[in-house]
Amino acid sequence: MHTETELKLFVALQDYDSLVKTLNNFPHSTYCKSDLLFNHYFDTSTLQLAQWDMGLRIRGSKNHQEQTIKTAGNVGSGLHSRPEFNVTTAEKTPNLLLFPQHIWPNNTDLHALNNTLKGIFETNFSRETWLMKSNSCTIEIALDKGEVIAAQKTKLINELELELITGQTEDLIELALQIANLIPLRLAVESKALAGYLLSGKVPYQFKTDWPNRLNDAIASPTQNLKPLLKIALNHWLELERYLEHLSNNIREASEQTPPIFQLEKNAEYAKFFNQLIHCIGILQSLAFNDKKLKARLLLDSQIAAFIKILPKKVASFHQNSASPKELLSIEPFWRDIGYGKFQLVLLAYLTN
Structure with a gap:
C-alpha cells in the first residue's frame, strides 16, 4: 500500500513545450524518462466502486502492466492524498481478489463483484518525468498530455503533477510557485478518473459549494474566521472554474440544429457564473488583506500584485472580446495571466501552513 500526496495543476496546451524546457533547466531537477501510459478504468453497471469512493484501473506501458485500486482519501484545493494498491498483472481485466481483503466494506462478495466489472472509460497520455531533490525534500514531477475517452467523446489532458516522495x-x-513564476498554472481539483466518469455520462455533473450558505455568517467577523472562510472561498473559486468548463463543453457540443434559445440561455448562464468567479476573486483579495503577512506576500509578488491591480480591466476586455457566442467558451485567456495561478497557490500555502 502506498499513499500518494500530490499537487495537481492545469497547464495550457500552448505552454506545454515551454514547460518542458523550463523543467529541463530547473534547479536541482533531473530528467528521468518518457512513457506512454494506457489506462482502462472499470466499475459495475451501478458504479458500486465509485459509490465507495474507489477507483479501479489497469495501466499499461511499454514494459509493464499493473492493476491499481485507489481508496477514499482527501482531496481539496488541488491537493490529492489517497491510498493506492498496485499488483502486476498480464490480464486485460482486473481481479479484485488480488487486492488486500481489508480494503473492502464488510460482507463484500468479491467473486460476484468481479463478475460484474466492465470498462467505463480510458485515459491515455504521454508522461514526462523529472525528479527534484533538495536538502529538505524529494519531489517527482510528472507532465501529462493526452486525452480521456468515454462514450465516443474525448477530453484533453494537460496536467502537471507534483508528488511528494520525502x-x-x-x-x-513552494515548488509549484517557483514553476508558476515562469509558466501559467492553476490548481486542479478534478482527477482524470472523475473527468472520465463525467465524460461517460454515467455520473451527472454536480455544482458543489457551500459558499452562499456560510459566507454571511463568517464574513461578519473575518479576522476570527479567516482561514475557514478563505478555504471556503478558494474551493468556491475552483468549483466555479469547473462549472464554467462544464458549461463551455456543453456549448461546444451543441449542434447547429440546437434551438437559438438554448444557445442564448447557456451563454447567459456562462456570463453569470463568470461574473461570480470575478466576484469571488475580489472577495478573496479583500479577505486575504485582513492578515498582514498574507497581504504583504501577495503585494510583494509583482506578478500577483499586477494581476490584482488590472483585474477590472481584464474583466472588461474579456467581455468585449466575447461578443460572439462561440468566443465566450473559455476562461483560459484569463487564467493564463501568471498572477492568477500564483494567487491560488499563495492562498493554498497559507491554508496549509
Whole structure:
C-alpha cells in the first residue's frame, strides 16, 4: 500500500513545450524518462466502486502492466492524498481478489463483484518525468498530455503533477510557485478518473459549494474566521472554474440544429457564473488583506500584485472580446495571466501552513 500526496495543476496546451524546457533547466531537477501510459478504468453497471469512493484501473506501458485500486482519501484545493494498491498483472481485466481483503466494506462478495466489472472509460497520455531533490525534500514531477475517452467523446489532458516522495506538503506548493513564476498554472481539483466518469455520462455533473450558505455568517467577523472562510472561498473559486468548463463543453457540443434559445440561455448562464468567479476573486483579495503577512506576500509578488491591480480591466476586455457566442467558451485567456495561478497557490500555502 502506498499513499500518494500530490499537487495537481492545469497547464495550457500552448505552454506545454515551454514547460518542458523550463523543467529541463530547473534547479536541482533531473530528467528521468518518457512513457506512454494506457489506462482502462472499470466499475459495475451501478458504479458500486465509485459509490465507495474507489477507483479501479489497469495501466499499461511499454514494459509493464499493473492493476491499481485507489481508496477514499482527501482531496481539496488541488491537493490529492489517497491510498493506492498496485499488483502486476498480464490480464486485460482486473481481479479484485488480488487486492488486500481489508480494503473492502464488510460482507463484500468479491467473486460476484468481479463478475460484474466492465470498462467505463480510458485515459491515455504521454508522461514526462523529472525528479527534484533538495536538502529538505524529494519531489517527482510528472507532465501529462493526452486525452480521456468515454462514450465516443474525448477530453484533453494537460496536467502537471507534483508528488511528494520525502518532505512536507508545503514543499509541493513552494515548488509549484517557483514553476508558476515562469509558466501559467492553476490548481486542479478534478482527477482524470472523475473527468472520465463525467465524460461517460454515467455520473451527472454536480455544482458543489457551500459558499452562499456560510459566507454571511463568517464574513461578519473575518479576522476570527479567516482561514475557514478563505478555504471556503478558494474551493468556491475552483468549483466555479469547473462549472464554467462544464458549461463551455456543453456549448461546444451543441449542434447547429440546437434551438437559438438554448444557445442564448447557456451563454447567459456562462456570463453569470463568470461574473461570480470575478466576484469571488475580489472577495478573496479583500479577505486575504485582513492578515498582514498574507497581504504583504501577495503585494510583494509583482506578478500577483499586477494581476490584482488590472483585474477590472481584464474583466472588461474579456467581455468585449466575447461578443460572439462561440468566443465566450473559455476562461483560459484569463487564467493564463501568471498572477492568477500564483494567487491560488499563495492562498493554498497559507491554508496549509
